[in-house]
Amino acid sequence: MKVGIAGATAYTSLELIKLLLHHPEVEIVYLGTRREGNPPISQIFPSLARQIDQPMAGLEPDDIPKGVKLIFVTLPPTVAMQYVPKYLKAGYRVIDFSADYRIKDADVYEKWYKTPHTDPDGLKRAVYGLPELFRKEIRRTKLVANPGCYPVSVILALAPLLARELIEHRDIIADSKSGVSGRGRDVSEQSMYCERNENVEAYGVGGHRHLPEMEEVLERATGTRTRITFTPHLVPMDRGLLSTTYARLKALNTSEAVTDKLRNFYKDEIFVRVKEPGQPPSTKDVVGTNFCDISAHVVENRVVVISAIDNLLKGASGVAVQNMNVMFGFPERLV
Amino acid sequence: MKVGIAGATAYTSLELIKLLLHHPEVEIVYLGTRREGNPPISQIFPSLARQIDQPMAGLEPDDIPKGVKLIFVTLPPTVAMQYVPKYLKAGYRVIDFSADYRIKDADVYEKWYKTPHTDPDGLKRAVYGLPELFRKEIRRTKLVANPGCYPVSVILALAPLLARELIEHRDIIADSKSGVSGRGRDVSEQSMYCERNENVEAYGVGGHRHLPEMEEVLERATGTRTRITFTPHLVPMDRGLLSTTYARLKALNTSEAVTDKLRNFYKDEIFVRVKEPGQPPSTKDVVGTNFCDISAHVVENRVVVISAIDNLLKGASGVAVQNMNVMFGFPERLV
Amino acid sequence: MKVGIAGATAYTSLELIKLLLHHPEVEIVYLGTRREGNPPISQIFPSLARQIDQPMAGLEPDDIPKGVKLIFVTLPPTVAMQYVPKYLKAGYRVIDFSADYRIKDADVYEKWYKTPHTDPDGLKRAVYGLPELFRKEIRRTKLVANPGCYPVSVILALAPLLARELIEHRDIIADSKSGVSGRGRDVSEQSMYCERNENVEAYGVGGHRHLPEMEEVLERATGTRTRITFTPHLVPMDRGLLSTTYARLKALNTSEAVTDKLRNFYKDEIFVRVKEPGQPPSTKDVVGTNFCDISAHVVENRVVVISAIDNLLKGASGVAVQNMNVMFGFPERLV
């Protein structure tokens, strides 16, 4: 199956290309970029030399690649929604990495992304790309809104407890620690080695764009409207994301019993590994994989659920390939 | 003034020695170690060569150094309390880095440290070494219980809000991120470079020994008995400690108003810097210093207070020197 | 094809297992360890959970696994040679990761490894496992001596220039920079995070065990006896190895001409990428792959050849799988 990538030079695209190169069912035939001169992708990512050396193509709004069945759009938010409708109109399916199709409520979108949504039709059709919660819908859609990295880790930690009504919907806290690649490829003082190395800091306290995404998707998935206090932090490593979530239990419970509920909820999921209460997950164990590792620990009247993912894989390109597998009926484990 | 260090080869001792070498009022005349053969300290810490090359002395329980006024004890918990009474009996003042004199309730101590407390007299006399809260008592004591690194960061963040009755005493969460030196100098698989690098993980979820210390000291300092859910994490850096604390506000409030309360509480403190709400602290800005940087952010009915310290300085050796300055009437800023 | 691993808990074994799990032609049926209690491999390496959960088997000298065609031996030097002869006698082929079969001269081996070689027959039959130089012999052998990481990087950099007689055989310098995983999984003060992080240092100056290996193999491969001054360094990263080699040119030459010679020498090699003179290789571009990236730069009468590999892949487990592919006629690129 022929696929294309619109926005080939993002960090997430590098990971996506590596996954697709090893995928037995697909072939990359289009790499679109806004960089000038159509250089080969291996000039941007020397690690790809000998593996994929084709020149990239243009990415003007009217450039529509030919002969593909699926386009991955890795463009920034507010830009992606200028491209996605054209691809859909051309009959292609789309997996969009931006935030443009994740939040159903266009007012909420406008509030957080400071621009009106220009593709309300797409927004209506889009399915949130977390197969563990929306597999059935993903199978049938033309447009997947690939999830944000923080939301993947927080939603997978909390959804089972909300769905099983084990925790209060208020007073939920999500304290997340992300590797620096979570900032993407922007060249700014904040992304420089000497600013990030040997340093931990919070950012966007109480006001990160991934917060409305978490809250809205958790409500869609579990029927419960939550209020989450979300604090993302940058820690000095390339990749990996750990979310430590805190919620009040509705009734007394044990770590073992909550762990059983998690196990049961994810019993058919190949990419979620529920760990023993005494063994909280490490980002190191999931980096380079599409796994989400989760553990639960009851501390008096509260449960601490910790989840770990690779922000570039299960939090971006890995879940995108998983979504593709679901959409096209390929074995889901082919990530 | 002549001082000694019992336990000279700990990581915290290296920092302590560096500080004391630059301190205009003191001279190190005793370095006690349990390592064999009395090597010079610069053989253990080559960075000290040319700065202090004296051989170390023994540290048998009956070795009492001569002619010092103050001994810093950097021995592990349960070991320290075998040495401290002898030093006190010899007429020396003591600043003890272990946890042995931090928790006043001997039953709580025994529960967490798995051994009965053998020096109840010392325990009674000891003062908790956080000058911002106990300066008056530190001035008069012979024995300072130097605080743990996590407690310093959490107590300095929460004490003003509890003392001013701004927050609920329940439902407090402290999510801490520490550099690896927080583990001390134990040689174990968990401390190896390839285990810690490019990795974030929680440990001791709900059961870290610093938790009873935080709760007891906060009660002594503010009169309020709290319940804290505390989760420490290791992040891949040498030093630095960031604590993100979450508490429910008793009444509606703004980030600016809470920040003002913090500023007011610490207005005479030279080592606490209260930052603007939009500028959460970075560990990088405090590493190598004795500062604690703090910021407050109100998110709906909750306040997020973030504090950053250097775990080896304000969280150990820096606050020890500050305590010494208070005990002996040296200018407090000489750290 | 069924394969086994003797020494399953080494860092290199983790990488080997990951590669074999993705290899379409092989199945791992034996994981031998000297650890007690036969735990599942995923207990040692949690990242392998859900991918391979079988319990490990014992590794007494007389434990011979059944039904395999090939055994990878990842035991330490001097231990490996106690196991290899038994596996060969049982009719299995062996790829040995230790240094025990790399150096043909048993006296040199004894000098550097402080013990007499106990398997001279094996030593005679063993083929050095660098397919770029010894592919034909690897195809026919029962026993491959998988190369050391430093030698792979230095030999691939220098062999073409020696073979084409472009450089003097004396006055060659190899200055190598390795990630910390190159030290293996030993738990020692030297491997601790706080010793290695934010630190660069040389070790084994002039006396590293990989030196005789480089010199002997280069002579076998090119007919030229060399004298190399080799200095390995540890740099603060998990994996990756960069060797900067310096040699005197026999005649005036240009960077472009030397680069052409390298290109020509490796023109049929899929895992060697020769780069432009102005683009020295980065370890980041080869980590996670079996590639060796090489560049050449002429500076007056000297050539600087720089090579980069992943020490755990092209320097250990990747080249081992490549060797397996050559031995059994699988496509060589299946690494």
Place this chain on the structure above:
Amino acid sequence: MKVGIAGATAYTSLELIKLLLHHPEVEIVYLGTRREGNPPISQIFPSLARQIDQPMAGLEPDDIPKGVKLIFVTLPPTVAMQYVPKYLKAGYRVIDFSADYRIKDADVYEKWYKTPHTDPDGLKRAVYGLPELFRKEIRRTKLVANPGCYPVSVILALAPLLARELIEHRDIIADSKSGVSGRGRDVSEQSMYCERNENVEAYGVGGHRHLPEMEEVLERATGTRTRITFTPHLVPMDRGLLSTTYARLKALNTSEAVTDKLRNFYKDEIFVRVKEPGQPPSTKDVVGTNFCDISAHVVENRVVVISAIDNLLKGASGVAVQNMNVMFGFPERLV
């Protein structure tokens, strides 16, 4: 003594300010910057809050600070020489951090810095600021050319051996490994965390601007014209610089004998520590100090001399303060 800094927001300036704040003999009265709006320095470097909060001043070419005795110029090369002559004319002494006054030969300067030198008078008067080699001249000069970080490490390693005629002047190799702060504060893709972390690479092979500086200064200091092949590398750490130099011995020699020569050469130097042959220096032992640690290892007919410094201190701001101490007769150890 009142001093000023022209170029206050460079990384080296942060270190310089910290050193000057602790120096008992000086007071910073001028901080000049080209940034708009004269913000306080603690807004650029939050770590300086409470330590120095004064607003910065302008830095137009005609802004001459008043009442200072010494100005540190931390502007980039080719810019510095527009400011230095004015400060000298105003009667101030200058320590210039740029390369503009290091190379005496104006043609060599123009070749490497791509612009003609515009201050030949200054060039004539300038003294190279390495007190170990030029202390007498530094005492008498108005203008110190503060050295480059790579040259400091290479020159201190090689000067004794060249001065004592132990090594050949040809076939010298300097292979240097620097922390990322060596790149300064430029915001570029090459300085981003995700490019530098977990990565080692060479740059400027055979053509780094510090090469002519090393060669010219070694000739001035030892009378010997050398040819050095110099390869700088970036390693993933903030600060620290290790240079591994290789030279051919003129006669057979031992590590111990060469070490003795080094010891003797530096016997009165407080900031050079010569280590035992078996103990090559670590950058970790010198970071945060003004020390240069050196070791020598003879390997057959060649000597490997390894030196370690903190590139921001002994390689920049530390040696600048040492130079100031020499110029004004302060105790040299006050760094």
